[in-house]
């Protein structure tokens with residue numbers, strides 16, 4: 787894959803995430819690599835005005851019970867891979883099986899891991915965003931203005947952890 791200037795690209799990020807889905811991939815401090823399917827997140831501008839070339843950021847949300855969560859917590863970086871449509875079935879695997887049950891969940895899904903400066907991503911992708919972690923915090927129950935979201939998404943109390951990453955590299959085929 788080749789690097790491209792994401793600021794010059796017009797991405798339909800909502801469609802990429804909500805329709806195509808992404809693969810959130812990271813390597814924990816112990817060296818363990820894992821990937822899980824995501825469809826929630828944002829892409830935009832935060833904190834970077836006038837700093838570090840005003841690079842955009844991406845935010846992802848991981849429930850505390852995911853195998854991926856402690857890996858995300860202990861890692862300085864993560865990637866979001868938009869896997870090519872013909873591999874959608876593999877995204878179904880990444881989104882339903884746990885890394886707790888597979889020593890190499892990415893290989894078990896039929897996909898391949900590659901690395902950008904040591905940060906893992908999925909090779910079979912059309913677009914990959916490589917992110918340096920800037921911020922992480924668990925969503926607060928007290929923060930919900932719309933109580934219906936709380937009921938619909940968090941009846942079990944498993945609030946997502948939010949991770950904001952600076953997009954340090956964007957790759958495409």
Ligand SMILES: Cc1cc2nc3c(=O)[nH]c(=O)nc-3n(C[C@H](O)[C@H](O)[C@H](O)COP(=O)(O)O)c2cc1C
Pocket residue numbers: 807820821822823824825826827847848849851852853854855877878880881882883884885886891946
């Ligand atoms: C389409 C789709 C979107 C998903 N989006 C998210 C998400 O944004 N955040 C999340 O925590 N889990 C999400 N999941 C669930 C995880 O991908 C799933 O629980 C996965 O098995 C976790 O893998 P892990 O235990 O190896 O971390 C999604 C699943 C699917 C199928």
